[in-house]
Amino acid sequence: MINFQLNDDQLAVKETALKFAINEMRPAAAHHDQTAEFPKNIIHKAWELGLINTCIPAEYGGVGFGHVDGTVITECLAYGCLGMNTSIMSNDLALLPIVIAGNHEQKEKFLRPFTEKFQIASFCLTEPANGSDAAGIKTSIKDMGDHFLLNGNKMWITNAGFAEIFVVYCTFDSKQKHKGLCAVIVEHDRDGIEIGKPEKKMGHRCSDTRAMTFKNVKVPKENLLGKLGDGWKIAMKTLDHSRPLIGSSAVGGAQAALDHSLRYAKERIQFDVPIANHQAIQMIIADMTMKVEASRLLVQKAAWLLDNGQKNTQYASMAKAMASDTCMEVATNAVQIFGGYGYSVEYPVEKIMRDAKLIQIYEGTSQIQRIVIAREGLS
Amino acid sequence: MNIFVCIKQVPDTETKVVPNKDGSFIETSSIKWIMNPYDEFAVEQALLVKGTNANINVTVARVGSVQSSEALRTALAMGADDAILVEAADNLDSYTTAKALKLAIEKSGKKPDLILTGKQAIDSDCLQVPQLLAQMMGLPSVSVVVGFELNGENLVLKREIEGGALEIYNVGLPCLVACGKGLNTPRYASLPGIMKAKKKPLTQHTLAALGISDADRKVKYSEFKLPPEKPAGKKFDASEEQNIGKVVKEVVTLLRNEAKVI
Numbered sequence A: 001m002i003n004f005q006l007n008d009d010q011l012a013v014k015e016t017a018l019k020f021a022i023n024e025m026r027p028a029a030a031h032h033d034q035t036a037e038f039p040k041n042i043i044h045k046a047w048e049l050g051l052i053n054t055c056i057p058a059e060y061g062g063v064g065f066g067h068v069d070g071t072v073i074t075e076c077l078a079y080g081c082l083g084m085n086t087s088i089m090s091n092d093l094a095l096l097p098i099v100i101a102g103n104h105e106q107k108e109k110f111l112r113p114f115t116e117k118f119q120i121a122s123f124c125l126t127e128p129a130n131g132s133d134a135a136g137i138k139t140s141i142k143d144m145g146d147h148f149l150l151n152g153n154k155m156w157i158t159n160a161g162f163a164e165i166f167v168v169y170c171t172f173d174s175k176q177k178h179k180g181l182c183a184v185i186v187e188h189d190r191d192g193i194e195i196g197k198p199e200k201k202m203g204h205r206c207s208d209t210r211a212m213t214f215k216n217v218k219v220p221k222e223n224l225l226g227k228l229g230d231g232w233k234i235a236m237k238t239l240d241h242s243r244p245l246i247g248s249s250a251v252g253g254a255q256a257a258l259d260h261s262l263r264y265a266k267e268r269i270q271f272d273v274p275i276a277n278h279q280a281i282q283m284i285i286a287d288m289t290m291k292v293e294a295s296r297l298l299v300q301k302a303a304w305l306l307d308n309g310q311k312n313t314q315y316a317s318m319a320k321a322m323a324s325d326t327c328m329e330v331a332t333n334a335v336q337i338f339g340g341y342g343y344s345v346e347y348p349v350e351k352i353m354r355d356a357k358l359i360q361i362y363e364g365t366s367q368i369q370r371i372v373i374a375r376e377g378l379s
Numbered sequence B: 001m002n003i004f005v006c007i008k009q010v011p012d013t014e015t016k017v018v019p020n021k022d023g024s025f026i027e028t029s030s031i032k033w034i035m036n037p038y039d040e041f042a043v044e045q046a047l048l049v050k051g052t053n054a055n056i057n058v059t060v061a062r063v064g065s066v067q068s069s070e071a072l073r074t075a076l077a078m079g080a081d082d083a084i085l086v087e088a089a090d091n092l093d094s095y096t097t098a099k100a101l102k103l104a105i106e107k108s109g110k111k112p113d114l115i116l117t118g119k120q121a122i123d124s125d126c127l128q129v130p131q132l133l134a135q136m137m138g139l140p141s142v143s144v145v146v147g148f149e150l151n152g153e154n155l156v157l158k159r160e161i162e163g164g165a166l167e168i169y170n171v172g173l174p175c176l177v178a179c180g181k182g183l184n185t186p187r188y189a190s191l192p193g194i195m196k197a198k199k200k201p202l203t204q205h206t207l208a209a210l211g212i213s214d215a216d217r218k219v220k221y222s223e224f225k226l227p228p229e230k231p232a233g234k235k236f237d238a239s240e241e242q243n244i245g246k247v248v249k250e251v252v253t254l255l256r257n258e259a260k261v262i
Helices: A008-035 A040-048 A067-080 A082-101 A104-116 A174-180 A231-267 A279-307 A313-343 A349-359 A366-378 B037-050 B070-078 B094-107 B129-137 B191-197 B241-257
Strands: A120-124 A140-143 A147-158 A163-171 A181-187 A193-195 A209-220 B002-007 B009-011 B033-035 B057-064 B082-087 B114-118 B141-151 B154-160 B166-172 B175-179 B202-206
Touching (some): A040 A082, A067 A231, A067 A279, A082 A163, A082 A181, A120 A147, A147 A163, A163 A231, A231 A313, A231 A349, A279 A313, B002 B070, B009 B070, B037 B057, B037 B175, B070 B082, B129 B175
Parallel strands (some): B082 B202
Antiparallel strands (some): A193 A209
């Protein structure tokens, strides 16, 4: 049956996450945006409260949250700062392939330490020449008998400068495209890993983003997730899990832009009345409100399907595309409502507009999502 | 050592309070309830003491309605060991509340070494329950406490007085301490804490089961209503010099005849 009420646990979790977002993240957001300084202390605090690594199952030391729970937390954190949230969420994205495809030993070895000590993991899929065309990646893995050898370049790797482990997508035969893909866990201290300088970005500026090079990196055989050739399946399943989370971050960012707009529209006086009294502004606010709530419901349904063991590929893409497009539109309209002040860095909405753009790009562009939605519908 | 923390659940600070239809209380249907912010300092102080010694049990007690019990759950998630809920209407008076707390503490079978409360609840602002409870239990009490140091059986408490000066108290246990702002920084309820809280014991009593009846009530509310709306202010334009005399005359006349203040 349909039930739109968060349960008691979710309400309690939401309260902690929202308090954390408003008291710890939001006041520091402008500083980290301007300096691009990685908010390590804030992420550490979030870890202490259990707001990170929510995907780790209870049997490996996690809290044992479901996917809807995860969207509730992510929306709150993104409400505080989209950039910081990207760095927080990145851990779950990197650990999900291990949760999905890891064997018991791998889960014990690589997941449990994340519940005992604050540490960071990175997900490495994109390459300089392969973004949307993930099946065409070139990073190669070669079976050397008692170990693998990894070679190649990765691009836009979130938190790479701070990560303890990397989950790296690679191919044992690039001609085989999807069928050649593999996913391996690579510890950061292996020889042959080069990590680039932090990229300077338009938004999400405090989130650490770097290029990486793997040169003859020896990887133990027990670090392979699944079998050689399982990589595509693992990546797609990971995205089914992570796209609702990305969608919920877009909802959080959009809700923040909307709340700033509601407050400002009641304060700003033009033609002797608050601009909220002008229908021109009311029309914009009504559209913003509708789209934020519609996105939230779609995101929660995409997560709910997963919690109930149902296939959610199409819903995950619909949620991600709808929510990220909404976030962009709502943030742009928030700047419009703020007028000249909205364009100033003294006010919080221009940052949300810059941050929103990335959500339409990473984890599958809005166009790729539409391809998935259409393909699922037509199949 | 047994610490009891008495907390109240109050409307969120951003709630727009309106009287209910028959004026018997405020409209509670759409209120978001939170733990009284001063009580958060009390819970945090109890947990700080608990952190120094494994043999300390922290019980959190609340008197109030049962339809939602966020405040108790929050306290348990922050780290309190168990909870007591006395079912009652949310518009109880201070005396009955204090009596219910006293009886519930006694019924727990645990002898309190320290009772912590907030200095006041931010909804009714009576500032009475801590002192009444201490009196009923025969304990010394100190309120508006902003400094807390426990050495064995002795407490050194700092109390804020007017003008920002501090009074220093040396108090022996058992006693009651009512906490003020600045005493500590309340922790967040962690997510593992929230999940653990579900398994912690919560004892529930009715007022009747504690032997409290309506006759115990010292204060009965006759009506809740909003203060009359202030009429709009009057503006006088004295920007042009030749008008000043006229404006002053007008203002004085109005102050004398309309506002009747001179």
